[in-house]
Amino acid sequence: MSAIKPKIEELISQEYPAGFVTDIESDTLPPGLNEDVIRTISAKKNEPHFLTEWRLDAFRHWQKMTLPHWAHIKYPAIDFQAISYFSAPKKQKQPESLDDVDPELLRTYEKLGIPLEEQKLLAGVAVDAVFDSVSVATTFKDKLAEMGIIFCSFSEAVLKHTELVQRYLGSVVSNRDNFYAALNAAVFSDGSFVYVPKRVRCPMELSTYFRINAALTGQFERTLIIAEERSYVSYLEGCTAPMRDENQLHAAVVELVALDDAQIKYSTVQNWYPGDAEGRGGIYNFVTKRGLCKGNNAKISWTQVETGSAITWKYPSCILKGDNSVGEFYSVALTNNYQQADTGTKMIHVGKNTRSTIISKGISAAQGQNAYRGLVQIHQRADNARNYTQCDSLLIGDRCGAHTFPYIEVRNSTAKVEHEASTSKIGEDQLFYCQQRGLSQEDAVSMIVNGFCKQVFKELPMEFAVEAQKLLGVSLEGSVG
Amino acid sequence: MNQNSLLQISNLHAEVEGQAILKGIDLTIKAGEVHAIMGPNASGKSTLAHVLAGRPGFEVTQGEIYYQGNDLLSLTTEERARKGLFLAFQYPVEIPGVSNVYLLKAAMNAVRKERGQQELDAMDFLELIRMRMAELGISSELLYRNVNEGFSGGEKKRNEILQMSVLEPQLAILDEIDSGLDIDALKVVANGVNTLRSSERAIVIVTHYQRLLNYIKPDYVHVLSLGRIIKSGGPELAEVLEEKGYGWISQVDDIHHSSSGEIG
Numbered sequence: 001m002s003a004i005k006p007k008i009e010e011l012i013s014q015e016y017p018a019g020f021v022t023d024i025e026s027d028t029l030p031p032g033l034n035e036d037v038i039r040t041i042s043a044k045k046n047e048p049h050f051l052t053e054w055r056l057d058a059f060r061h062w063q064k065m066t067l068p069h070w071a072h073i074k075y076p077a078i079d080f081q082a083i084s085y086f087s088a089p090k091k092q093k094q095p096e097s098l099d100d101v102d103p104e105l106l107r108t109y110e111k112l113g114i115p116l117e118e119q120k121l122l123a124g125v126a127v128d129a130v131f132d133s134v135s136v137a138t139t140f141k142d143k144l145a146e147m148g149i150i151f152c153s154f155s156e157a158v159l160k161h162t163e164l165v166q167r168y169l170g171s172v173v174s175n176r177d178n179f180y181a182a183l184n185a186a187v188f189s190d191g192s193f194v195y196v197p198k199r200v201r202c203p204m205e206l207s208t209y210f211r212i213n214a215a216l217t218g219q220f221e222r223t224l225i226i227a228e229e230r231s232y233v234s235y236l237e238g239c240t241a242p243m244r245d246e247n248q249l250h251a252a253v254v255e256l257v258a259l260d261d262a263q264i265k266y267s268t269v270q271n272w273y274p275g276d277a278e279g280r281g282g283i284y285n286f287v288t289k290r291g292l293c294k295g296n297n298a299k300i301s302w303t304q305v306e307t308g309s310a311i312t313w314k315y316p317s318c319i320l321k322g323d324n325s326v327g328e329f330y331s332v333a334l335t336n337n338y339q340q341a342d343t344g345t346k347m348i349h350v351g352k353n354t355r356s357t358i359i360s361k362g363i364s365a366a367q368g369q370n371a372y373r374g375l376v377q378i379h380q381r382a383d384n385a386r387n388y389t390q391c392d393s394l395l396i397g398d399r400c401g402a403h404t405f406p407y408i409e410v411r412n413s414t415a416k417v418e419h420e421a422s423t424s425k426i427g428e429d430q431l432f433y434c435q436q437r438g439l440s441q442e443d444a445v446s447m448i449v450n451g452f453c454k455q456v457f458k459e460l461p462m463e464f465a466v467e468a469q470k471l472l473g474v475s476l477e478g479s480v481g
Numbered sequence: 482m483n484q485n486s487l488l489q490i491s492n493l494h495a496e497v498e499g500q501a502i503l504k505g506i507d508l509t510i511k512a513g514e515v516h517a518i519m520g521p522n523a524s525g526k527s528t529l530a531h532v533l534a535g536r537p538g539f540e541v542t543q544g545e546i547y548y549q550g551n552d553l554l555s556l557t558t559e560e561r562a563r564k565g566l567f568l569a570f571q572y573p574v575e576i577p578g579v580s581n582v583y584l585l586k587a588a589m590n591a592v593r594k595e596r597g598q599q600e601l602d603a604m605d606f607l608e609l610i611r612m613r614m615a616e617l618g619i620s621s622e623l624l625y626r627n628v629n630e631g632f633s634g635g636e637k638k639r640n641e642i643l644q645m646s647v648l649e650p651q652l653a654i655l656d657e658i659d660s661g662l663d664i665d666a667l668k669v670v671a672n673g674v675n676t677l678r679s680s681e682r683a684i685v686i687v688t689h690y691q692r693l694l695n696y697i698k699p700d701y702v703h704v705l706s707l708g709r710i711i712k713s714g715g716p717e718l719a720e721v722l723e724e725k726g727y728g729w730i731s732q733v734d735d736i737h738h739s740s741s742g743e744i745g
Contacts, residue, residue, distance in 0.1 A: 428537060429574045436534050436570075437584065437644065438562040438591030447587065451578025451627070 058175035058185035157193035260295030279338025282310025293325035317346035320354035335368030364400035446473035493544035504708035520705035563595035567650030635666035671696030
């Protein structure tokens with residue numbers, strides 16, 4: 001273990017070394033975005049030339065792009081010149097103990113049953129060097145390395161696995177893909193990198209949660225996961241506990257590449273600050289996530305539970321290029337108070353005998369607005385492609401909204417595309433029935449909503465599913481009655 | 482009020498959507514008794530059952546209800562349930578994605594907590610459920626299906642009786658538990674109710690038809706019409722009703738109205 005120890009200290013010290021504050025000051029760029037800023041970011045991270053150029057290309061293109069307006073969301077204009085694009089490694093003032101943390105936040109942690117040490121971490125309170133997850137994470141990392149699996153921060157990968165990064169970066173989501181993806185490509189700070197070699201089945205769920213430094217990176221994250229032939233990996237992103245974060249705009253990019261017979265399972269629980277009950281504050285979450293089933297018989301599954309953020313704009317998609325490849329999208333999106341979500345998926349069928357499944361569950365409460373937007377595209381050569389889409393919306397109260405925008409484009413007559421949609425309201429009958437059996441109203445709502453989401457939850461890894469259920473209950477508190 | 486009574490209703494008036502349905506009900510029920518409340522459609526039988534259970538939208542405008550010596554109307558729906566008031570529904574609602582066994586466990590633990598008992602662990606709980614299911618002749622496959630989803634009429638009613646037998650209420654109100662059942666299913670349900678009769682427990686059977694009372698013998702029969710109890714008697718009253726129909730009672734009702742006006 002002694003070899004691991006300096007590592008732990010390194011991790012911890014990135015956050016809280018004494019006297020570090022002055023260093024940070026000098027390390028933070030003034031707000032604004034131009035080519036010099038991008039060159040500086042790239043230089044500070046010691047990036048190779050190709051990456052600097054790639055960022056610049058993205059930026060030049062981004063300058064010519066306009067904000068997308070097609071989503072069913074409303075928000076005030078964002079001043080992109082008012083954001084500081086480099087602040088290493090963390091500029092926000094940290095509370096010294098849990099006593100300094102918003103009691104409301106602590107109450108939520110308690111309800112979710114989060115251990116005290118983890119609460120501190122999530123709330124940004126200094127943690128002791130002896131913190132279980134850190135040593136656990138390091139032990140895991142050694143075990144993974146033995147199998148040839150690379151799991152590290154994106155910055156580390158750029159320096160140590162340059163060739164892999166160069167080959168796959170932007171191969172699924174190009175640096176000019178869309179407004180937010182281009183912005184991310186220009187300025188991304190850090191993120192995660194996973195590489196699973198041929199015929200290796202990753203023995204554990206990979207989680208950013210275990211990679212503590214990553215849990216604290218923010219605004220412009222970039223993730224790249226590569227699964228070689230016949231490999232398997234399950235990746236968990238996020239955490240059920242609401243994280244404290246002062247960056248209002250988040251624009252992440254995730255790229256997945258699955259080669260022949262490889263399988264990637266990507267699960268997300270997103271619970272960023274949603275804003276208060278009057279709709280003030282809250283994170284704007286503009287995410288581009290896309291997976292490429294590059295090889296034959298490849299499979300990519302997205303499972304997401306989205307309960308946080310003031311605005312969620314997110315369409316985890318699959319390009320089914322390899323023959324017989326499979327894409328799946330399972331989603332629960334909950335909007336309460338003034339939250340807005342416009343989320344869904346794109347299933348692009350290119351190869352023959354490709355199959356996709358879309359199960360989307362939208363829950364709206366209070367004034368929440370929830371839209372499903374999905375594209376199923378069957379290309380000309382995609383013989384015998386199949387898609388099944390099921391879109392269900394649940395309304396709680398009479399001031400919220402649910403919207404469904406399915407787009408279906410079929411260019412091959414052998415395709416089979418099914419779309420089912422339903423909208424229902426939590427019935428007073430259901431609530432009364434449960435309460436007559438002794439359940440409190442909150443427990444009854446939570447039970448009915450969890451029942452509604454069961455099809456999606458069963459796709460989540462076990463512990464995640466349990467947490468997600470609790471999370472829905474907490475997120476819906478006070479939404480009825 | 483009467484110290485021995487489990488439930489005491491005095492001069493109960495209630496309305497639904499602004500329309501007066503119950504217009505002065507008086508009824509006293511003691512532990513160990515079985516009461517049948519009969520009456521034609523729209524007489525207020527089901528409204529009475531739902532008012533007792535505390536259904537939102539059913540508003541009490543006058544009168545009092547005491548249950549176990551406490552003011553029932555000041556308790557929430559779930560508090561009433563936890564204190565042993567159980568309503569078997571005429572139309573049990575479906576809850577997609579929620580397994581029957583999950584609801585049963587949540588309900589039982591809510592009631593046990595109120596009684597100061599420990600929550601049952603999964604093993605003990607399943608053992609108890611399986612025992613009760615065997616007694617009621619319910620196949621255990623029903624446990625893992627979603628609550629009432631795709632259940633036949635008979636299965637729904639049997640499921641209500643199962644919940645009742647697991648929750649061991651002090652006051653069980655059965656709202657038209659016989660509706661939509663064929664004779665075999667009726668016997669099973671009646672048999673289930675009979676095994677739950679005890680000196681600790683009162684049962685109120687709300688029914689339109691007399692035939693259920695062939696299988697569950699009530700101690701008292703009350704006839705409800707236009708929101709009032711117009712006649713009370715022993716089990717023989719049900720037989721007279723069977724013979725003469727509700728028309729006979731309506732005449733009695735008319736006579737009552739013309740002679741004594743308001744019935745107290």
